[in-house]
Amino acid sequence: MGLRGGGTMRSSMADSLWNSGARARRRPAEGRDVPRLRFAAVSALRLVVIAFAVVAAPACFADRIGDMTETSVGEQALRFFTFRDESLRYALLGTILLGVNCGLLGGFIVVRKLSLMGDALSHAVLPGVAIGFLWNMTKDPVAIFVGATVAGLLGALTVTAITHTTKIKEDAALGMVLSGYFAVGYCITSMIGRLDTGNKAGIDHFLFGQAAAINRDDIILMGMVTALTLGCVAVFYKEFQVTSFDSAFARAIGFPTRLFHNGLMLLLAFSVVIALQAVGVVLVSAMLITPAASAYLLTDRLHRLLVLAAMFGVVTGAIGAFLSFLGSGLPTGPLMVLAASTVFALAFLFGPRHGVLMRWWRQRSRGHRVRRENTLKAVYQVLEGRGFKGESVTLLELAERRRETEDEARQQAAALVRHGLATRHGAGEHFVLTPEGWLRACQIVRNHRLWELYLTNAAHIAADHVHEDAERIEHVLGEDVVRQIERRLGYAETDPHGQPIPSMDDMRRGSGGLFGRDELQGYGRPT
Amino acid sequence: MMLPMAANESLPDAPEPGQADRQNDTQFDWVRSASPEDVPLEIHDMTVAYHKKPVLWGVDLAVPKGKLIGIVGPNGAGKSTLIRSIMGLQPLSSGWVKIFGKTYRKNLRRVGYVPQRESVDWDFPVNVMDVVLMGRYGRLGLIKRPSGKDREIARDCLDKVKMLPYANRQISNLSGGQQQRVFLARALAQESDIYFMDEPFAGVDAATEAAIVGLLRELREKGKTLLVVHHDLPTAKEYFDMLLLLNMRVVAFGPTEEVFNVDLLQKTYGGRLTILSEVAEAVKASET
Numbered sequence: 001m002g003l004r005g006g007g008t009m010r011s012s013m014a015d016s017l018w019n020s021g022a023r024a025r026r027r028p029a030e031g032r033d034v035p036r037l038r039f040a041a042v043s044a045l046r047l048v049v050i051a052f053a054v055v056a057a058p059a060c061f062a063d064r065i066g067d068m069t070e071t072s073v074g075e076q077a078l079r080f081f082t083f084r085d086e087s088l089r090y091a092l093l094g095t096i097l098l099g100v101n102c103g104l105l106g107g108f109i110v111v112r113k114l115s116l117m118g119d120a121l122s123h124a125v126l127p128g129v130a131i132g133f134l135w136n137m138t139k140d141p142v143a144i145f146v147g148a149t150v151a152g153l154l155g156a157l158t159v160t161a162i163t164h165t166t167k168i169k170e171d172a173a174l175g176m177v178l179s180g181y182f183a184v185g186y187c188i189t190s191m192i193g194r195l196d197t198g199n200k201a202g203i204d205h206f207l208f209g210q211a212a213a214i215n216r217d218d219i220i221l222m223g224m225v226t227a228l229t230l231g232c233v234a235v236f237y238k239e240f241q242v243t244s245f246d247s248a249f250a251r252a253i254g255f256p257t258r259l260f261h262n263g264l265m266l267l268l269a270f271s272v273v274i275a276l277q278a279v280g281v282v283l284v285s286a287m288l289i290t291p292a293a294s295a296y297l298l299t300d301r302l303h304r305l306l307v308l309a310a311m312f313g314v315v316t317g318a319i320g321a322f323l324s325f326l327g328s329g330l331p332t333g334p335l336m337v338l339a340a341s342t343v344f345a346l347a348f349l350f351g352p353r354h355g356v357l358m359r360w361w362r363q364r365s366r367g368h369r370v371r372r373e374n375t376l377k378a379v380y381q382v383l384e385g386r387g388f389k390g391e392s393v394t395l396l397e398l399a400e401r402r403r404e405t406e407d408e409a410r411q412q413a414a415a416l417v418r419h420g421l422a423t424r425h426g427a428g429e430h431f432v433l434t435p436e437g438w439l440r441a442c443q444i445v446r447n448h449r450l451w452e453l454y455l456t457n458a459a460h461i462a463a464d465h466v467h468e469d470a471e472r473i474e475h476v477l478g479e480d481v482v483r484q485i486e487r488r489l490g491y492a493e494t495d496p497h498g499q500p501i502p503s504m505d506d507m508r509r510g511s512g513g514l515f516g517r518d519e520l521q522g523y524g525r526p527t
Numbered sequence: 528m529m530l531p532m533a534a535n536e537s538l539p540d541a542p543e544p545g546q547a548d549r550q551n552d553t554q555f556d557w558v559r560s561a562s563p564e565d566v567p568l569e570i571h572d573m574t575v576a577y578h579k580k581p582v583l584w585g586v587d588l589a590v591p592k593g594k595l596i597g598i599v600g601p602n603g604a605g606k607s608t609l610i611r612s613i614m615g616l617q618p619l620s621s622g623w624v625k626i627f628g629k630t631y632r633k634n635l636r637r638v639g640y641v642p643q644r645e646s647v648d649w650d651f652p653v654n655v656m657d658v659v660l661m662g663r664y665g666r667l668g669l670i671k672r673p674s675g676k677d678r679e680i681a682r683d684c685l686d687k688v689k690m691l692p693y694a695n696r697q698i699s700n701l702s703g704g705q706q707q708r709v710f711l712a713r714a715l716a717q718e719s720d721i722y723f724m725d726e727p728f729a730g731v732d733a734a735t736e737a738a739i740v741g742l743l744r745e746l747r748e749k750g751k752t753l754l755v756v757h758h759d760l761p762t763a764k765e766y767f768d769m770l771l772l773l774n775m776r777v778v779a780f781g782p783t784e785e786v787f788n789v790d791l792l793q794k795t796y797g798g799r800l801t802i803l804s805e806v807a808e809a810v811k812a813s814e815t
Contacts, residue, residue: 111648111651111652113648235670236669236670238664238667238670238672238673239664239669239670241653241657241661242661242664244651245647245648245651245653245658245661246642246646246647246661248611248616248640248642248646249640249642249661249713250664251614251615251616252614252615252616252635252638252640252642252665253635253640253664253665253717254632254635254665254668255664255669296652299652300652300653300654300697301652301653301654301657302651302652302653302657304652305652
């Protein structure tokens with residue numbers, strides 16, 4: 001069907017209608033970001049606190065790589081980077097695989113708002129791990145994998161059953177399942193710890209992780225799960241994207257959304273289970289959420305988010321393994337989470353778009369601009385007060401007008417000079433606006449007085465209520481809006497307080513005829 | 528050929544004998560003789576319940592081709608539910624739906640859908656172009672990626688709603704009206720024959736509303752059928768060829784000038800119909 005060029009409905013009228021609709025855009029984004037960021041900051045902080053608490057109490061976790069040889073940090077680092085130890089190679093490879101896997105899945109988990117599900121699932125697997133261990137009283141990866149996956153899925157099912165059959169909402173259900181399963185798992189684990197068999201070492205690592213204990217079988221399992229995740233995301237990227245964004249639409253076009261959701265949950269269960277060995281039950285969810293949340297702050301496209309999250313996952317995994325190798329008796333999980341939280345903190349502070357620092361900087365420069373414009377307005381008012389006789393304004397006049405000290409006035413004049421809006425004369429005691437400065441001053445005064453008039457005439461607000469509003473609006477009005485207002489007001493010449501509104505003509509005259517630019521042509525009116 | 532389906536005075540509580548069996552109803556005579564191509568939507572005795580509570584009762588409907596149809600009714604009348612049930616997003620308690628003579632599943636690609644704007648998270652990391660491309664996914668099916676041609680079509684659709692300059696913008700940086708236009712462009716990209724739109728005018732400024740109406744009319748001129756949930760009565764009269772007055776059941780369906788009268792509107796928006804919702808509550812209470 002002829003999609004292109006068939007736009008007969010578009011009269012020029014409709015054209016202008018679309019356009020004026022477009023003008024009302026912008027701004028909501030900033031306001032909406034704030035709660036999201038605040039939430040993210042709080043959760044990151046929480047993770048940092050947990051990780052620190054665990055690092056500060058390493059006594060409970062006995063065996064570690066550092067025990068093998070008591071050497072200096074430098075030598076340990078050298079050993080790390082030469083990859084001499086087999087266990088180290090496995091640990092590093094394992095954490096890298098884990099980073100890719102958790103990063104990719106985490107991306108989907110975060111945008112689907114399933115982060116808490118990841119947390120619940122990771123805690124729910126503990127009973128399965130313990131029972132898998134009991135199966136033949138060794139750390140058999142397959143038995144533990146099966147046990148943990150079953151327990152995790154059972155946990156997820158419990159949540160669904162509770163939310164679907166009662167009025168209890170998902171957050172409460174997740175909270176109960178998370179702690180309930182964890183408690184069961186912890187009890188079984190400590191019972192195993194008290195059993196009188198020799199081969200129970202390692203079960204406690206499932207709480208906070210010990211990358212050094214990763215062996216060849218674990219690596220194979222991790223590789224398989226990571227390959228599965230990579231494959232699924234590569235093949236079904238489009239499907240995961242649309243079902244995550246708009247599941248009703250996805251179902252309407254015939255996509256099996258349930259299947260994709262359940263598939264994602266299954267992958268999630270798998271990755272939680274393979275991550276247990278390295279990160280531990282308690283902090284697995286951080287490896288899912290934190291790299292993805294960091295990536296979410298840095299990009300607005302899903303595919304970039306996934307790639308970034310996987311990269312962050314790899315980096316934090318490797319850093320965690322390295323730090324654990326250097327230090328003595330530090331469990332890997334908290335270190336990996338610390339590294340991930342650091343990445344998040346960096347993204348939070350220094351992110352180019354949503355970063356706190358950039359936002360602060362933007363606000364600051366906006367504040368400075370407003371100050372300069374207010375100074376320009378004051379200069380205009382000084383000149384106006386003496387009927388525009390003479391061009392130079394003294395610091396004293398400016399200070400008096402702005403009700404400030406002479407020193408403050410000097411600073412502001414200096415700011416104008418720095419931005420090429422004014423030039424200094426005499427001994428610096430008086431100054432003259434440059435053409436640009438004059439133009440901007442006129443614009444601000446014009447904006448202010450037109451807006452006041454618009455509020456009183458068109459919005460019927462009392463004349464003594466409009467000044468404060470105009471003080472803010474004068475700095476944000478664009479030339480096109482101002483001209484619309486001007487036209488709407490029939491090119492009125494005075495504001496509600498009886499003061500003249502500078503016209504295009506005035507702006508040109510004052511600037512000494514320097515401005516012949518097209519953008520200054522007032523339309524609809526001879527200038 | 529279309530008579531307004533002015534409801535029988537005694538209808539609210541139970542259909543009269545003969546009314547329930549619409550084979551006897553002259554209202555649907557044209558459907559029997561028409562080819563499936565001329566009946567984009569046919570609903571027979573559809574009842575839908577939400578958590579056991581019925582929200583739509585015995586809906587009978589046959590929609591002619593090439594019409595711009597408004598669905599109006601008070602809050603909770605089941606307007607969205609009607610659309611969602613037709614599209615298979617809501618299980619039916621009874622009855623059936625046919626799109627061009629086949630089940631919805633078999634004619635998926637001939638149906639375009641504009642969900643309510645609030646139903647999605649606009650902070651989702653996609654840009655405008657990504658969203659419009661989703662309109663092509665139904666035709667692509669599973670696994671296949673959008674091709675250059677799909678992108679070309681998506682661009683054309685964006686151009687139609689005057690959003691092409693915003694193609695690379697993140698969707699949270701759009702105004703409400705612009706977001707609605709993006710959804711509209713996505714539906715256009717579906718290249719369907721019948722469109723269901725859930726409140727496309729909600730939260731939209733007057734100028735955008737006028738432009739959207741223009742676009743809908745253009746689609747109708749091309750022989751598309753459009754069913755649009757609308758909540759503003761004065762403009763409903765002006766925008767639509769036909770109106771479906773809905774309040775848990777079809778109060779009336781017919782050409783706007785015949786259906787838009789005080790009598791029927793009163794029946795839709797108040798009065799005796801409240802009995803239906805009370806019975807619905809009773810049904811829920813008895814089954815849970």
